[in-house]
Amino acid sequence: MVTYILVLKYVDEDVFIEKEELISQYSNFPDRKKNLFFEKSSQWANAVLKGGASTNKFISTDKEKQTINLYQDKRGGRQYTYPMKKLRRTVLSSATAEYPTAYVVKKEMMSWMILQLEVSDMRKSDDFETRHNATLSETGKYLAATAYRLALENDNDKFYQTLVNKLSALVDNIKSIEVEKDDKRSFLTLFLKFRDGMELPARYLSDGTLRFLALAVLVQDNKSGNLICLEEPENGIHPAKIITVINLLRDIAFDTKSKEIDLLNENLLRQVIINTHSPLVVREVPESNVLVAEIKEYFDEKYDTKYKAAIFRPLNNTWRTNCIPEFYDYKVRALNLGTLLAYLKGENEENEVKTKEKKVKERQDVKENLKLF
Amino acid sequence: MNELTYTLLADGTSDRALMHIINWLLNDLFPKMPITSRFATLLNRKLDERIENAIKFYPCDVLFVHRDAENESYEKRKNEIERFWKDAKMNNERMIPIIPIRITETWFLINEQAIKLASGNPNSKIKINLPKISELEKFKTPKETLFNLIREANDSKKRNMKNLDLNNCRQRVAENIESFALLRELSSFQKFEHLLQNTVFELSKK
Numbered sequence: 001m002v003t004y005i006l007v008l009k010y011v012d013e014d015v016f017i018e019k020e021e022l023i024s025q026y027s028n029f030p031d032r033k034k035n036l037f038f039e040k041s042s043q044w045a046n047a048v049l050k051g052g053a054s055t056n057k058f059i060s061t062d063k064e065k066q067t068i069n070l071y072q073d074k075r076g077g078r079q080y081t082y083p084m085k086k087l088r089r090t091v092l093s094s095a096t097a098e099y100p101t102a103y104v105v106k107k108e109m110m111s112w113m114i115l116q117l118e119v120s121d122m123r124k125s126d127d128f129e130t131r132h133n134a135t136l137s138e139t140g141k142y143l144a145a146t147a148y149r150l151a152l153e154n155d156n157d158k159f160y161q162t163l164v165n166k167l168s169a170l171v172d173n174i175k176s177i178e179v180e181k182d183d184k185r186s187f188l189t190l191f192l193k194f195r196d197g198m199e200l201p202a203r204y205l206s207d208g209t210l211r212f213l214a215l216a217v218l219v220q221d222n223k224s225g226n227l228i229c230l231e232e233p234e235n236g237i238h239p240a241k242i243i244t245v246i247n248l249l250r251d252i253a254f255d256t257k258s259k260e261i262d263l264l265n266e267n268l269l270r271q272v273i274i275n276t277h278s279p280l281v282v283r284e285v286p287e288s289n290v291l292v293a294e295i296k297e298y299f300d301e302k303y304d305t306k307y308k309a310a311i312f313r314p315l316n317n318t319w320r321t322n323c324i325p326e327f328y329d330y331k332v333r334a335l336n337l338g339t340l341l342a343y344l345k346g347e348n349e350e351n352e353v354k355t356k357e358k359k360v361k362e363r364q365d366v367k368e369n370l371k372l373f
Numbered sequence: 374m375n376e377l378t379y380t381l382l383a384d385g386t387s388d389r390a391l392m393h394i395i396n397w398l399l400n401d402l403f404p405k406m407p408i409t410s411r412f413a414t415l416l417n418r419k420l421d422e423r424i425e426n427a428i429k430f431y432p433c434d435v436l437f438v439h440r441d442a443e444n445e446s447y448e449k450r451k452n453e454i455e456r457f458w459k460d461a462k463m464n465n466e467r468m469i470p471i472i473p474i475r476i477t478e479t480w481f482l483i484n485e486q487a488i489k490l491a492s493g494n495p496n497s498k499i500k501i502n503l504p505k506i507s508e509l510e511k512f513k514t515p516k517e518t519l520f521n522l523i524r525e526a527n528d529s530k531k532r533n534m535k536n537l538d539l540n541n542c543r544q545r546v547a548e549n550i551e552s553f554a555l556l557r558e559l560s561s562f563q564k565f566e567h568l569l570q571n572t573v574f575e576l577s578k579k
Contacts, residue, residue, distance in 0.1 A: 296409060297407035297408055299405050304405075306400075336411065336432055337429075338380075338427075341430065
């Protein structure tokens with residue numbers, strides 16, 4: 001269990017590294033377990049938190065000498081010193097296998113994905129050759145090839161039927177999903193077949209359906225990165241179906257409370273981070289999973305000036321406010337209830353414009369009966 | 374004091390523009406004190422309920438309660454607010470009344486350029502006749518005057534007035550006023566500043 005800290009300085013239109021640190025704060029299992037404040041099963045903790053290097057400093061910054069040092073995992077191991085001013089990339093990014101912990105952390109972070117699914121990429125057919133080790137790219141390329149690989153690696157029918165079941169929560173009348181190979185030109189194309197006989201290849205599917213399919217494929221792909229970031233999953237989704245998308249995202253992440261751990265086939269560390277503007281999404285996620293971004297004013301003694309920075313506020317009475325992580329030097333202040341409620345309600349009197357014709361919400365039958373639904 | 378969190382409870386949503394004045398004053402008096410500010414959006418009608426809910430849902434160090442003086446005296450409004458405050462107070466919050474004479478819009482009739490910008494016509498050649506500062510608190514029609522000045526500065530044919538957003542104009546005017554120092558000539562503002570200074574000094578002693 002390691003902590004990576006990177007502090008960048010922006011001076012004269014150039015960026016420098018002011019501090020870089022990779023440390024293991026807790027050397028024993030009980031301490032590690034105690035300092036992960038979210039809810040977890042002992043099975044998960046045992047599988048994930050045991051073991052590790054015998055040293056606890058892997059990258060550190062020497063302020064006086066203006067250097068950043070990279071350490072090997074064993075006591076008395078080699079050390080590599082980088083002069084801070086000359087660094088054009090992080091020390092972590094240069095770690096090789098001789099520095100195992102730093103190397104593993106580097107590989108881990110490189111596997112993190114920011115999904116920016118492009119409809120045009122998801123609609124493409126893939127070359128048959130790409131099926132080996134095909135994974136979904138950040139833009140959704142290789143959707144067909146990835147599904148094809150996963151179907152081969154697992155039980156073919158089970159794989160596709162799982163996709164059908166998941167997608168059926170979003171789209172009606174799906175009979176089957178399959179990736180077919182076009183023998184002439186050796187292309188792989190994803191097909192959706194409906195109960196009424198209609199067959200649609202990926203290039204005729206809607207944006208929302210394809211995004212959902214991409215996520216459903218990710219759920220089943222253990223080779224994908226340990227962190228999936230996705231922006232505004234609510235876009236293009238009918239309000240009533242937003243819960244379906246949230247559920248799918250939750251399936252991608254590993255549930256740390258789970259008592260059944262399959263080390264070989266599951267990605268125990270997989271997490272999902274989304275951003276959203278939708279109260280419908282916020283309502284549906286577990287309370288401790290919400291962080292509200294706000295701009296907050298601070299005062300800097302060194303430069304004798306006020307400045308503004310982002311703060312991420314958790315909700316009150318969740319594990320996030322009931323603990324204070326040691327490496328934060330400010331007290332995390334919870335979001336006040338008023339801001340949360342005003343946001344969930346969603347109405348904004350200030351920007352309202354009076355219309356000549358009655359608005360939908362002003363109809364008598366709506367006003368009277370909305371509370372029943 | 375290290376930092377201050379305040380909540381503004383105002384008569385109406387357009388009075389949110391008062392936050393520009395509050396923030397300017399706090400920064401002017403206490404330039405090293407970072408501020409976190411909130412506007413209480415509440416549906417209750419009655420002032421006592423609104424005050425109670427404001428500190429319940431928007432916890433703060435200071436609650437600013439805004440009431441336009443309108444046809445009443447400053448003292449009368451102040452007493453009204455203080456009466457409800459006594460019952461509503463929860464922890465150790467302080468309350469500061471903001472009572473513009475006669476209404477909020479009075480405090481925005483101090484800067485010509487801001488009005489031109491709010492009108493959408495920054496280079497307007499129209500002469501903007503703002504009331505004299507010394508007469509401002511006696512002025513009977515601040516809101517209508519503000520709207521009219523903005524319309525005049527906009528200087529477009531009637532159909533182009535669509536570009537003019539009078540609903541939000543108080544915000545636009547307030548945003549474009551860099552300094553509210555002129556308000557220090559108004560009695561209602563002087564009282565407000567005095568209370569604010571005392572309150573913050575009191576809070577820093579703790």
